[in-house]
Structures are given as structure tokens and as C-alpha cells.
Amino acid sequence: MRDNVTLLAGAEQVDAAPWLPFDPRAVDFLAELSAEVLRSPDTRRQEASAAFGFWCRRARLEALAARHASPLPRLGRGLAFHLAPANVPALFAYTLAIGLLAGNANVVRLSSRRMEGEAPLLAALRRVLERPEHAAVRARTSLITYGRDDAVTADYCARCDARIVWGGDATVAAVRAMPMPPHAVELCFPDRWSLAVFSQRAFSALTPEERGALAHRFYNDTYQMDQNACSSPQLVLWLEDGGDPACRGRWWEAVAAEAAERYPFGPFQAARKLERLCLCAMTMEEPAVAAVERYQGNLLYVARLAGLSGNLPSLAGGFGLFFEADLPRLEALAPLLPPKAQTLVCGGLEPAEVAALLARAGARGVDRVVPLGQALEMDTVWDGRDLIAALSRIIG
Structure with a gap:
């Protein structure tokens, strides 16, 4: 050696x-x-x-x-x-x-x-x-x-x-x-980068206890690794399928409350988050950052995007910086997904049904569709490839 x-x-x-x-x-x-x-x-x-x-x-x-x-x-x-x-x-x-x-x-x-x-x-x-x-x-x-x-x-x-x-x-x-x-x-x-799609109708019907349980899972998907994992969602798309849009604010409040209990937040995380937010605000042309909401002081930032069209850009949140945008219907999702999109986390939607929809639509991005709480769960099929098959050979 x-x-x-x-x-x-x-x-x-x-x-x-x-x-x-x-x-x-x-x-x-x-x-x-x-x-x-x-x-x-x-x-x-x-x-x-x-x-x-x-x-x-x-x-x-x-x-x-x-x-x-x-x-x-x-x-x-x-x-x-x-x-x-x-x-x-x-x-x-x-x-x-x-x-x-x-x-x-x-x-x-x-x-x-x-x-x-x-x-x-x-x-x-x-x-x-x-x-x-x-x-x-x-x-x-x-x-x-x-x-x-x-x-x-x-x-x-x-x-x-x-x-x-x-x-x-x-x-x-x-x-x-x-x-x-x-x-x-x-x-x-x-x-790679990842995103989530949440049903506004389903999230409007959540009890505070149910919302807190889902926020716990979302924390595990994101804050646990400072959103550094490729499979950690950076963007939340809200499916406009009914319900009350006010459920979005209640959701982010629940996420911030979970982070306040568990996240080791310090000056380094605060500085990096602000740096990334400023960089996105200055450099993103489409979709543009239309507004930013803060929760629990600067523990959680949510940057609202306007004007989704074409392939989504690679979004780099981190340290409690997330992006959100509207999704008028589920069928509008596939054309937005670039090849760099890896994991789609579903909330209030059946992952198998969403995966089938993306396959039928010929989506160029997203290799995994998982429920809340499973974004970071490693698998022997990753980035669309069977790793056991790729790392072994057949004797036929």
C-alpha cells in the first residue's frame, strides 16, 4: 500500500x-x-x-x-x-x-x-x-x-x-x-436533485396530530442530512386538487416546529442558507423567486416560485431552505422533470399510481417515487439501475 x-x-x-x-x-x-x-x-x-x-x-x-x-x-x-x-x-x-x-x-x-x-x-x-x-x-x-x-x-x-x-x-x-x-x-x-408533490386536498384534511407525524417524516427526508443527499426534496409542488390553500402555511409551521426540536441550528447553517437563497434570487430567471416566507425566525425559509414552464432548473436548497410552487394537475408534472431530477416524494398521493403516470407520459426525469419518510432509504435499485445485476455477471 x-x-x-x-x-x-x-x-x-x-x-x-x-x-x-x-x-x-x-x-x-x-x-x-x-x-x-x-x-x-x-x-x-x-x-x-x-x-x-x-x-x-x-x-x-x-x-x-x-x-x-x-x-x-x-x-x-x-x-x-x-x-x-x-x-x-x-x-x-x-x-x-x-x-x-x-x-x-x-x-x-x-x-x-x-x-x-x-x-x-x-x-x-x-x-x-x-x-x-x-x-x-x-x-x-x-x-x-x-x-x-x-x-x-x-x-x-x-x-x-x-x-x-x-x-x-x-x-x-x-x-x-x-x-x-x-x-x-x-x-x-x-x-441529482429531488422534489415532492403534495395533494392540497389531502393536506387540508389533516388533523394536527397527522400533520405533525408527516412533518416528522419530512424532517427525516431533508434536515437530517441538511438536504445534501441527492434524494432530499428541495422543491414542494402543491397539487391544486381542491382543499384550502391555507394548509400550506400550516404544513410549513409543523415542519418548523419539528426542526426547532431536533435540528442543531447554528451560525454556519444560518449563513449557508442565506447565501443559497440570495444566490437563487439573483441568478434564477425562470421560474423566478416571487416571495420568501420565514418560519421560526430563520430556521425555515420557503421561497415561492412563479411561472413554471419547461424543464425545472436544478434547485439547491439546504439547511432548511425549500422552494414551493403550484401544480395545476398531476398530468402537468412529467414535462417539468429534467434528467437530473431523481426522487419524487408523494404526500397524500399513491406513489405507485404517480410512478405509472410518469412512465406513461415518458418522463425524462425521476427514477424513484416514494412516500414521505422514505426519500433517504437506500435501495439496491438506485438512479434507475439494478445495482446487484450491474455489479455481477451471468453465466449462461
Whole structure:
């Protein structure tokens, strides 16, 4: 291993022999990791780490194995090299888990900027990897960190059988320029943004208790990661299907009340939110920012957009800055969605019906349609791709 590469967990040199997808050794390891994460106070109190622990419970893994069962034999591709992002907590663990479940050995590079925040989850992973019964998984797992060094990244790319890049458009473009073996496959997850559509009629009928419960779920979708996740909604479209428009203000008041209880709001978050609002107000021509409402002081800003037409621009809220606009009818949604739109969160609407409508309309954007509270829930189908299928091969 190079001098400037630090091994965080696992082996310095990995055994890249492919396994069957959902190999019992991989499932056993992840199930024990789940128990360790949910048992340890250090990880249990971190929302992102606890969510990962819940995600890789044995029952969930067995359900995923049934979902991805193939009539033909499959094998992992060999060595998968992952570049995890700096701005999404615990994503390094998800990408490692998916690589393992697909039957691969894995080298996962963590950003040095995330070391402090990821330390408890890394420690839990290290403890489970070091148990004798998981020696085989440890031999095919390497979690590393290094500073920005294209030569190191290029070296790993030159030796991998699969490359998984989580990052912004510039990162994806830079890594794509680095050669891989001709047989290697690549999965890139560049900049995306997400939105929500809420039924005005349904939200008008909510009791205060129901509204508070939905606001709790919306907080989990957004504030929990400062809206940095690509799947966190930045824009709320209000479907004008009846009801009382005053329900919108009541909704945002409930969201602000939830944030007041849970969000660690400080000068940094306040400054970044104001900066992003000013930037949008100055640079957005269509749709324009028509008005801004504040809730709980500056804990929540809602920028109202006017004049939706054509593809929506990429909207960058964050730290409690949201955009909202009217949607006259559900059929008007598909033409607004650009390819960069990733997740659509539904409130008061049936996600399966909305997904079917978008498919019939040939929408160019949105790969996931989920109910409130599930925007950040990782899946083995992501950005419209079956990750287990992509990271394994069929022997026909």
C-alpha cells in the first residue's frame, strides 16, 4: 500500500475472487454488523448510522436476495473500487454492503473530510470484521482514505473490475477519464436533485396530530442530512386538487416546529442558507423567486416560485431552505422533470399510481417515487439501475 494511503479497516491486499451474489458469508457479516451498529450507543445515536444498521438487518437482506434471485447462475465481477462522497453520512457503508451482496471484493475510498463523523460507524465495522468467523469477508474488504491524489485513484481504477463513483459532476468527469481494464464496468452517481408533490386536498384534511407525524417524516427526508443527499426534496409542488390553500402555511409551521426540536441550528447553517437563497434570487430567471416566507425566525425559509414552464432548473436548497410552487394537475408534472431530477416524494398521493403516470407520459426525469419518510432509504435499485445485476455477471 502506498505511503499516502491509510488503511481504515480490512485488508491491505484484498482477495478478489468473485462470490455468488448474497453469499451466506456476506449476509452473515452484514447481519452481525447491523446488530453491532444498533447495539452500540455511539452509532445508535447517529441517525444515519442507525438507519444503516436498520437497513442491513437479516430479514431485509433475505428479502433482497429473494427479489434479486436469478434463474441463471451469477457471480460477482471481482474487485470493485468505490469512491464515496464527502457530504452524505454512512454512504460508504451502503456502497460497501451492495458490493459485497453482489459478490465482489471491495476497496472503498472515504474522503478525509468525513473521518470524524464516520468514526463510530467505522469502529463498529472494524470490530465485526476482526471477528474470526468473518475472516473471509475481511480478506476481501479494504476501507481506505487518502488526500486528493489522481495518481492513486488512477492506480486503483487500472486494476478494478468495477468502478462505483459517488460525487459531483466534476468528480465523475475526472474519474471517467481514468482508464479501466476493457472488461470493467462503471456505475456513476453524479449530481441529482429531488422534489415532492403534495395533494392540497389531502393536506387540508389533516388533523394536527397527522400533520405533525408527516412533518416528522419530512424532517427525516431533508434536515437530517441538511438536504445534501441527492434524494432530499428541495422543491414542494402543491397539487391544486381542491382543499384550502391555507394548509400550506400550516404544513410549513409543523415542519418548523419539528426542526426547532431536533435540528442543531447554528451560525454556519444560518449563513449557508442565506447565501443559497440570495444566490437563487439573483441568478434564477425562470421560474423566478416571487416571495420568501420565514418560519421560526430563520430556521425555515420557503421561497415561492412563479411561472413554471419547461424543464425545472436544478434547485439547491439546504439547511432548511425549500422552494414551493403550484401544480395545476398531476398530468402537468412529467414535462417539468429534467434528467437530473431523481426522487419524487408523494404526500397524500399513491406513489405507485404517480410512478405509472410518469412512465406513461415518458418522463425524462425521476427514477424513484416514494412516500414521505422514505426519500433517504437506500435501495439496491438506485438512479434507475439494478445495482446487484450491474455489479455481477451471468453465466449462461
